[in-house]
Amino acid sequence: MRVLVYDTHSYDRDFLTAAAAGRHELTYTSAQLDANTAALANGFDAVCLFVNDRATAEVMAIFAAGGVRCIAQRSTGFNNLDVTAAAAHGIACYRVGYYSPHAVAEFAVGLLQTLNRRIHRAWSRTREFNFRLAGLLGRDLHGQTVGVIGTGKIGTIFARIMHGFGCPVLATDVVQQPELLALGVRYVPLDELLRASDIISMHVPLLPDTHHLLNATTLAKTRPGVTIINTSRGGLIDTASLVAAIESGHVGAVGLDVYEEEDGKFFRDLSDTVMHDDVLARLISFPNVLLTSHQAFFTQEAMTTIAETTIANLDDAAAGRASANLLGT
Helix, strand or coil: CEEEECCCCHHHHHHHHHHHCCCCEEEECCCCCCCCCHHHHCCCCEEEECCCCCECHHHHHHHHHHCCCEEEECCCCCCCECHHHHHHCCCEEECCCCCCHHHHHHHHHHHHHHHHCCHHHHHHHHHCCCCCCCCCCCCCCCCCCEEEECCCHHHHHHHHHHHHCCCCEEEECCCCCHHHHHHCCEECCHHHHHHHCCEEEECCCCCCCCCCCECHHHHHCCCCCEEEEECCCHHHECHHHHHHHHHHCCEEEEEECCCCCCCCCCCCCCCCCCCCCHHHHHHHHCCCEEECCCCCCCCHHHHHHHHHHHHHHHHHHHHCCCCCCECCC
């Protein structure tokens, strides 16, 4: 199939080209998908999208008119796709159902450890030959209660790691994982988790009922000094309410690999531009906030699996085969 790959970076090209091995004709563009760039796909059989490409109903209509019949999303999340509109136009949508949950879970732990022991601040100091310890006091993770919101593959691995640190682990999810129950993880309602946890880590998809799951009301229920980690989707947190909770001192530390207004910012070098996002600028200014640019997934193993699965999805679409990665099935 002729495939237009949107929002391409050098690493996307390297991994996808290797995985395709000539089976599909891949054309790469650095353009992000929106209504203005959708026509670039005219004449292509399929498009390959990433998390910040916006395949709205309007875009689906443009795709259908231009001959696109398949969308291969190179991520697990697909909240950027209007799947209903795609189905109405006969466009099949695929995702990567699984890549490396270890990559994201381990990164979440890395954010937590960095914040807890002020490693990011110590690194900045020592580069200026400042070797004082004042202001770098942390806490033992051992014994702190960790709340895990969402225990799919990533959340389950994160919970197992924190159990290994000697942390009591609480979890909330509609499905309880037997392996976590066997470890002594307690499933509790969200309100109880918020009130009882010293550390909260978010591992749920962005859906209408999880949008702004942490907001002014729910943040007020958390323990004073709580640490919040989000490596899932930015829209899970009402950022304005989070900033207010940090400024008041109620939230003690925040590790974010995602941001609800990251579209047009993340995966880009904006170091020579003026940042027209006061909320983001405010977040970055806090010494107890560590923000990274949606890199939790970014390991050799994960990128290989993402590329191979994306190409396999295109293979299935071309052959008309059934696929567990086909959305809506």
